[in-house]
Amino acid sequence: MSDLTHEALALDAADGLRAKRAEFVLDDDTVYLDGNSLGALPGAVAGxxxxxxxxxxxxxxxxxxxxxxxxxxxxxxxxxxxxxxxxxxxxxxxxxxxxxxxxxxxxxxxxxxxxxxxxxxxxxxxxxxxxxxxxxxxxxxxxxxxxxxxxxxxxxxxxxxxxxxxxxxxxxxxxxxxxxxxxxxxxxxxxxxxxxxxxxxxxxxxxxxxxxxxxxxxxxxxxxxxxxxxxxxxxxxxxxxxxxxxxxxxxxxxxxxxxxxxxxxxxxxxxxxxxxxxxxxxxxxxxxxxxxxDDVDVTAVRAKSLALTDFFLRCVAAYVPAGRAEPVTPLAHAERGSQVSLRCTGAEEVMAELIRRGVVGDFRPPDVLRFGFTPLYTGFADAERAARVLGEVLGG
Known part of the structure; x- marks a missing residue:
């Protein structure tokens, strides 16, 4: 287990919003990073x-x-x-x-x-x-x-x-x-x-x-x-x-x-x-x-969003071969929303392969990979796994 994997688990354990994940319909086989296009289903909605x-x-x-x-x-x-x-x-x-x-x-x-x-x-x-x-x-x-x-x-x-x-x-x-x-x-x-x-x-x-x-x-x-x-x-x-x-x-x-x-x-x-x-x-x-x-403070959501996107960018830098995916999302917190966009050659095919491997983001022409971080149900282990799989796809 890598140092970043250990760190992700520790961050998840300390996450004050972690319990919120249980209120959504999710599966452990998929890292869902497309909530900036369509949010996950809250479990209470169907009933x-x-x-x-x-x-x-x-x-x-x-x-x-x-x-x-x-x-x-x-x-x-x-x-x-x-x-x-x-x-x-x-x-x-x-x-x-x-x-x-x-x-x-x-x-x-x-x-x-x-x-x-x-x-x-x-x-x-x-x-x-x-x-x-x-x-x-x-x-x-x-x-x-x-x-x-x-x-x-x-x-x-x-x-x-x-x-x-x-x-x-x-x-x-x-x-x-x-x-x-x-x-x-x-x-x-x-x-x-x-x-x-x-x-x-x-x-x-x-x-x-x-x-x-x-x-x-x-x-x-x-x-x-x-x-x-x-x-x-x-x-x-x-x-x-x-x-x-x-x-x-x-x-x-x-x-x-x-x-x-x-x-x-x-x-x-x-x-x-x-x-x-x-x-x-x-x-x-x-x-x-x-x-x-109902019981969520949006400032806590923002704090986790910034921590998640910071951590994801660190993982990308560690796992992805140099020059293969470059952030276009600003690094400064005051200029960043809750997504990370990476410029990548062959981005459409790369995203398709990520989805096949259980990491769901999306693609915007001509060369942008988008990963949306939704703090109510996205964890640090999700961010680490997504970056690790991206590194495998781009380094393979």
Missing amino acids: RLADVVEREWGRLRIRSWTESGWWTAPERVGDRIARLVGAAPGQVVVGDSTSVNVFKAVVAAVRLAGEGRDEILVDAATFPTDGYIAASAARLTGARVRAVDAADMAAAAGPRTAVALVNHVDYRTGRLHDLPGTTAAVHAAGARVVWDLCHSAGALPVALDADGVDFAVGCTYKYLNGGPGSPAYLYVRRELQPRFDSPLPGWNSHADPFGMSAVYEPADGAPRGRVGTPDILSLLALEAALDVW
Whole structure:
């Protein structure tokens, strides 16, 4: 047994979050390092979903909208996510996809902008959909899109800027961007900011209220473990809610949804971010998945995330032949999310072989291996084994 293997076992023994692993459906034959794409299944979800299907839908049927709390679930689940992103209750609503919520937020931000503000700044390395949505929002509002590096967003905001759309963590490299600093600088320029939290919520502390964020969106199937296609969330800062003009007004966000008025009158508060009928099955599966977070301090999650990624990088340096895999994720803690990306020749084939050997990460073209570290269920022995197998693949 190598020194690094001994160290991994010792670190796991001292891990304060280690007991959380038992709350997930995992197998010891696989090292799962793709929770930054799809989180593992919390064990309580299957039973809860069975009850929703068999009792709430199967027996109560339409009564469940009131008796089982279906109607208020988007805000109820939103408040549970709010705690994980540093928001007070009443500012997060769950529903629709991340893409749809990006569209709502960006268009609403442009509509809030003052005279002459017709520019949408977009993170140049953004997940492609964010860019597509920003371009569509620009066509709708008569604005123009300007792509800039996320690190330069603060300096790029100017008198014509209406809104900046920024990723908190780069999905390819794992680089963590400066949320409080960028938000303050964009505000100083007189503009609004929309943060995409897909790769940060549930992996590291976020302080939306304290940092004065205007809007934020995020998915729930990564670090929040809500399941494939689970609904996304939308944060609208409380002070902006009365002026939040959604480009997708639906009956679910009407002040009197069952009045069936021909004239739209938006609801107050977080429900204003709703559109149509909630996806109840996936929404309640997400609610059950969030139970694993009830006794978790996100600062402890962040501490373990950094320790895991530090240890993995050390193991890669020890096991992988020199020059075969180079980190593109920043080494500085202040600039790192909860994943490690390695540039590697033949990365697609390398990842396929890793998966065949029981180490599941993912590949991003043209040459990036991504390994996501989800502290609630990833251990140091997992990190050591993944690096050791990578070394075997690349040295073989």
